[in-house]
Amino acid sequence: MRLPGRRHSPLGKAPAMSAITRFVLRHRLLVVAFWIGLAVAGALAAAPATARLTTSFAMPGPAFAANDAIAARYHTGTEDPVVPVITVPAGQSVTDPVVADAVGRAFAAAARAVPGSRIVDYAGTRDPAFTTRDGRSSYALVTIPGFNPMTGTRAPAAIERAVRAASPPTWRVQVTGIQALADSQPRGRDPGVLVESLLGGLGALVVLLYVFASFLAVLPLVIAAVSILTTFLAVFGLTQVTGISQIVQFLIALIGLGVAIDYSLLVVTRWREERARGRTNRAAVQAAMASAGRAVVFSGLTVGIGLLALVVLPVPFLRSAGIGGVLIPLISVAVAVTLLPVLLDTVGPRLDWPRLRTESTASRGWSAWARLTVRRRGVAASAGVLALALLAAPALSLSVGEPRTGALAQSGPAHDALATLTGGGVPSGVLTPIVALADAPSAPAVASRLAALPGVVAAVAPASGGNRAAGTALVTVLPRDETSVPAGQDTVRAVRVAVAGDPAVLGVAGSGATTIDFAQDVYGSFPLMLTLITVATFLLLARAFRSPLLAAKAVALNLASLGAAYGAMVLIWQFGYGSRAVWGIPATGSITMWVPIMVFAFLFGLSIDYEVFILARMREGYDATGSTRAAVVTGIGRTGRLVSSAALILTLSFVAMATTPQTDIKILATGLGVGILVDATVVRCLLVPALVGLFGRYNWWLPVWAARVLRVPPSPLPTVPAAAPAHEPAERVPTGR
Known part of the structure; x- marks a missing residue:
């Protein structure tokens, strides 16, 4: 009362x-x-x-531990790579040995344009997953050192200039990738x-x-x-x-x-x-x-x-x-x-x-x-x-997760380069590769095992391109779906399950693995x-x-x-x-x-x-x-x-x-x-x-x-309704029904 x-x-x-x-x-x-x-x-x-103020997004978890291990040995992280794309004139094929070697030299120039980069491409793997269906286009994955997605980078432009300078004038050179797509988004x-x-x-x-x-x-x-x-x-x-x-x-x-x-x-x-x-x-x-x-x-x-x-x-x-x-x-x-x-x-x-x-x-x-x-x-x-x-x-x-590529840009050179790949049968998931750190002798076997997993387009362990160091090798897994979306994250989980308990594999990294660890933590x-x-x-x-x-x-x-x-x-x-x-x-x-x-x-x-x-x-x-x-x-x-x-x-x-x-x-x-x-x-x-x-x-x-x-005064429950002011109707006492 x-x-x-x-x-x-x-x-x-x-x-x-x-x-x-x-x-x-x-x-x-x-x-x-x-x-x-x-x-x-x-x-x-x-x-x-x-x-x-810092732009660091460091976090605990196995993906970040793997990324640190890779950075210590290779001086690059496992962020989503820059992806240069070369398209040769009609009548030529990027799988032709002579053309393939020339394309490889052009992509190698991309890695030299940003010192310390590592590269995965057709020349280093001879895997058809790095070419389009018509055989006229090929792409490379160039991972650069010291990249921060919050501050961005000028690397895509530098890589495009380097590849263009190392290519015949009749070749079309484009650059795509998650960062390139984000940078080309009409932001104002x-x-x-x-x-x-x-x-x-x-x-x-x-x-x-x-x-x-x-x-x-x-x-x-x-x-x-x-x-x-x-x-x-x-x-x-x-x-x-x-x-x-x-x-x-x-x-x-x-x-x-x-x-x-x-x-x-x-x-x-x-x-x-x-x-x-x-x-x-x-x-x-x-x-x-x-x-x-x-x-x-x-x-x-x-x-x-x-x-x-x-x-x-x-x-x-x-x-x-x-x-x-x-x-x-x-x-x-x-x-x-x-x-x-x-x-x-x-x-x-x-x-x-x-x-x-x-x-x-x-x-x-x-x-x-x-x-x-x-x-x-x-x-x-x-x-x-x-x-x-x-x-x-x-x-x-x-x-x-992270926005999928379709949300990053709908026009511009990076979008056109991605359209060249997807139009040629290359899924957009290759822009978000999964990276496994393995012992060098076991890397080919690990790649073969991972290539057979559902949702995986290819898995390669090239010996060149800066992908081997200190007795270890990097196995690059190309998922069909981008690892920022649920289907791609399922592929990341499948890769982790496949290598779990394998002493030859020291860790699994990549943006998809990072996202999963973040969500769990x-x-x-x-x-x-x-x-x-x-x-x-x-x-x-x-x-x-x-x-x-x-x-x-x-x-x-x-x-x-x-x-x-x-x-x-x-x-x-x-x-x-x-x-x-x-x-x-x-x-x-x-x-x-x-x-x-x-x-x-x-x-x-x-x-x-x-x-x-x-x-x-x-x-x-x-x-x-x-x-x-x-x-x-x-x-x-x-x-x-x-x-x-x-x-x-x-x-x-x-x-x-x-x-x-x-x-x-x-x-x-x-x-x-x-x-x-x-x-x-x-x-x-x-x-x-x-x-x-x-x-x-x-x-x-x-x-x-x-x-x-x-530690406040109590408010006992009244047994009868308190009188209401004259200008307000009386309050009904709840009946408990």
């Missing part, structure tokens, strides 16, 4: 936040100087920090992180002008700028002691923009509301921080918990992204609870002009929507669940990691809302939003229903292997932001009235516009992120953007009020024993 006259904060004890607010207001000059100093230092450190010019941030900031300004209808719109942007610059300063410090992935720069600039604005939006809106109630400016600041400020702290903690998914992974580049990424919400929270109240206390009233909109009353539209949703809560809940199920269903077909332990993060989030939210049921519902709906985001990525990118129309990129066939875990880490925390905003206000409303219906109407009426605006700002940030030329970043931005939109609409504005209405008084129940564990 609710205690008469007693008000409990929905997010814990007030004194801590009130003490922080009083401290920063007493020392406001020091606080402003502190953050200005950090922001200036961050502006100076942003460029050096970005330059120090990379606007850079700064330009993308400015685009996101301009979009946010438009939304903020609508929300505040005053010059207060600039205040959240100031908080975001300070947060982002300070985060870059912190990352610059981290780069001095550990490697940080280059992905972090996008996360800081764009996710940081959305998160910092979200937090500012919540606090400033509550400050305006308190002033509209007649409080003095100083009292309004303190009241806003005592309620909205605590919501910001809990929101930042939930984002941080989600990022633990990256920090605990055994993958260095993802772990570094998690370490760098966790700074975003933590620093944004620090700025929002220290600098923002100072600005509101000093310049806030002057910026709140011309005040075309006030917060004196809740939004009529959102309040009406909340009343309708509660009144038709069964229908609303069913519609929301059905919508989420339809959106999440494609996620069951999610496949991690990252996603194999995903259920356990998900369980730990879910439990931690549940405990945090149960304490925040003083309700196990609200916490459990929040976590469940968060996972549903995540499923919808995965489903959208599969539909738009893996199946291609949208990628071609928007970006001119056809179906990728799979989702870049690191993207799903990154989407989980950030979306899990970001979407709970809105749950905290809404449920904290509902809890506050219930503690004041004792009516679930009134709590829902108050919560949605007061936060509906805020949540929808915040979601729109985050979505605009992700739209800006999608302008980067890298396809994997576009996929990441799509997953995050769709997830936030679905979460703010279907989940928070439909399912949340409907389910709270369905659960009734059980939403607010916290047994005494659980309250002791969580």
Whole structure:
């Protein structure tokens, strides 16, 4: 039973936040100087920090161990090779001994063009798999040293020039390969992180002008700028002691923009509301921080918990992204609870002009929507669940890997070279060879055994071309299907099974083997990691809302939003229903292997932001009235516009992120953007009020024993319905049916 006259904060004890607010207001000059100093230092450190970010994708696993062993002996890795293609005039054949020798010399020039390269071709193997059906075209696999797929390489152009110079003028010389196809993709010019941030900031300004209808719109942007610059300063410090992935720069600039604005939006809106109630400016600041400020702290903690998914992974580049990424919400929270109240206390009233909109009353539209949703809560809940199920269903077909060649380029020289091969009966899988490291004497026998496997076009162990060193030999297996897609990965698994236990084989490498190991390392332990993060989030939210049921519902709906985001990525990118129309990129066939875990880490925390905003206000409303219906109407009426605006700002940030030329970043931005939109609409504005209405008084129940564990006041389950305010109908007591 609710205690008469007693008000409990929905997010814990007030004194801590009130003490922080009083401290920063007493020392406001020091606080402003502190953050200005950090922001200036961050502006100076942003460029050096970005330059120090690493592009390394090193990971544990047998494929990487094999790759390291090959690199130690051959000074090249096992990345997908550059593939030069020679086509001779009609009437000639690349299998003719004289022509074959000439083609071999031309391809050898390709290897010399990039010192340290190794080459596999028809001249070194005499295997017909390296020629087309008509006998007019032949190709070579040239693996270059020191290649990084994130930074790219100029090797394809250098190799093409070298082969062309060593070939008769009547021969046609082309170059293809995964990197060449990716480089020829129509990307446009990379606007850079700064330009993308400015685009996101301009979009946010438009939304903020609508929300505040005053010059207060600039205040959240100031908080975001300070947060982002300070985060870059912190990352610059981290780069001095550990490697940080280059992905972090996008996360800081764009996710940081959305998160910092979200937090500012919540606090400033509550400050305006308190002033509209007649409080003095100083009292309004303190009241806003005592309620909205605590919501910001809990929101930042939930984002941080989600990022633990990256920090605990055994993958260095993802772990570094998690370490760098966790700074975003933590620093944004620090700025929002220290600098923002100072600005509101000093310049806030002057910026709140011309005040075309006030917060004196809740939004009529959102309040009406909340009343309708509660009144038709069964229908609303069913519609929301059905919508989420339809959106999440494609996620069951999610496949991690790399985009297939058809998604990399649809025109250009590299595409034409690949068309020459595939038109001549050479499958595109040869662009992603599987490489086995074996003892030199046993290599021919190993190649013969692997050539007989299903899905294998050929397996060769040439003695030339830099394919033997230190008593070992490289066996190159040509798969029929690209190893970035499931059929090609099945071939990789078949190769591994075939050589398992063979002491003559020291390891199996290649991009396909790397993808399989990554998926196993990252996603194999995903259920356990998900369980730990879910439990931690549940405990945090149960304490925040003083309700196990609200916490459990929040976590469940968060996972549903995540499923919808995965489903959208599969539909738009893996199946291609949208990628071609928007970006001119056809179906990728799979989702870049690191993207799903990154989407989980950030979306899990970001979407709970809105749950905290809404449920904290509902809890506050219930503690004041004792009516679930009134709590829902108050919560949605007061936060509906805020949540929808915040979601729109985050979505605009992700739209800006999608302008980067890298396809994997576009996929990441799509997953995050769709997830936030679905979460703010279907989940928070439909399912949340409907389910709270369905659960009734059980939403607010916290047994005494659980309250002791969580160290918050208990909320006993009332035996009779609490009296509702005169303007709201009485709440029906659940019958248990």
